[in-house]
Amino acid sequence: MPDWTQIEFQAFINQYDKSMVLNYAPTIMHSKKDKEPEAFKSLIALLFIFGFLLIYIAISIIFLPIYFSPYLFYPIVGITGLISAILLYYYIKSNVNIKLKECWFExxxxxxxxxxxxxxxxxxxxxxxxxxxxxxxxxxxKLYQDELIKSKLDIAQVEVHFKYVPSETPKFKPLGYFFQYGRGFPFQSEEIDRNAWKYFPINKSFDENYLATANWDHQFEWREDLELDYDKLHSYAPWLLHKWDENTLKPLTEEYKKTLNIEMRPIKAYPGLMPWKGNLESQEFENYKSYKDLQIMNEVIEKIIGLEVKIKKIKDLEGFL
Structure with missing residues (x-):
């Protein structure tokens, strides 16, 4: 059982000051070049149409010695090819920026x-x-998101820790941050470590040293880390600075957890850092759900395609979906 006990937000503000929730919400730098294809259904339709085209051509070749109708073959190939080209073009051009929408908290x-x-x-x-x-x-x-999570939203986690000292002012003494640290890896690297949780003292955030998205998986690093990584800093510029306010900062309710389908996500259920145990910098945390989504994705690929086939490009899936 975890040592932490969750407190309802209303119960907290009835006894303490709610301003700390807003004051310590992490300001985040996010790359404007973090994008995703919007026309996902067009791509699925493209794969089915292209698969049909390949099957039709194969059947036509098999029965070529028996029967071949150019009046049927060429129009079908031409029309399906044209539709495939239109869908592919629409999918490629449909990239939209991934944005920070809001921030929930517990x-x-x-x-x-x-x-x-x-x-x-x-x-x-x-x-x-x-x-x-x-x-x-x-x-x-995307199929995993659509079928199991029922949402394409992605959720990150950042812990901010405090020690409560009622005899002092202010009573809440900020200790530091605890989050998945993604420094040192290229933004588009498939190699990610979701158990790389690391603690940083509160003074790490001084002098406008904001958090920055470190990779496509929306792990974080510090602004000073990003400034030392010339390739990432300039390749993924411009970087947008996102600060939270009372309209975008909301308490996470059980009802919204169900909407987000939290159980199907690689989200830990309680804080991972235990500051009362000391040695904060050396504390480690492993979440058994860390790779749940990627494991399901890989299992689907293995069942449909097999272990031997390595997929990297969209065409590698043709004939399997």
Missing amino acids: IYEYYSPEHGKYFCIVYYPIFSGKCHPNKAKNIVY
Whole structure:
């Protein structure tokens, strides 16, 4: 059982000051070049039409010695080819920016006579989508989102920890941040580590050292990390700065958790850092759900295509979907 206890937001503000929720909401830098194809259904239709075309051509070749009608063959090939070209063009040109839409949060409390009282605000920045760097796998991932999650929204997590000292002013002493640290990897690298949770003291965020999206999976690094990574900084410029306000910062309710289908997402159910145990920089956290979505995606690929076939491009899926 976790040591943290969740507190309803209304109960929290009845006893404490709600301003800390807004004041410590992480400001995030996000690349404007983080995009995803919008016309996903067009791509699925393209795969089916193209698959039909290949089957029709194969059947026509098989029965060529027996019967061949150019009046039927060429119009069908021409029309389906034209439709495929239009759908492909529409899909390629339909890339839209992935945006930060809003930020939900939960509040947790820990208390013991020995260690005192601690609080954690878990922020959930909500992205409008996610695009896997492998174009072929991205199609399967979109199917996973559409069929199981019922939403294309992507959710990140950032913990902010506090120690409560009632005898001092202010009573809430900010300790630091805890999040998936994605520094050092290219933005479009398939190699990601979702168990790379790392703690940073609160002064790490001083001097406008904002959080920045580190990769397509919406892990984070610091602005100063990004400035040292010349290729990522300039290849994915411009970077937009997103700050939260009372309209975009909302308490996460059980009802909305069901809407987001949290259980099917690689989201941990409670804070991973335990500051009362000390040695914050060396604490590690592993979430058994970390790779749940990617595991399901890979299992689908293995069942449909097999282990031997490596897919990287959209054409690698032709004939399987």
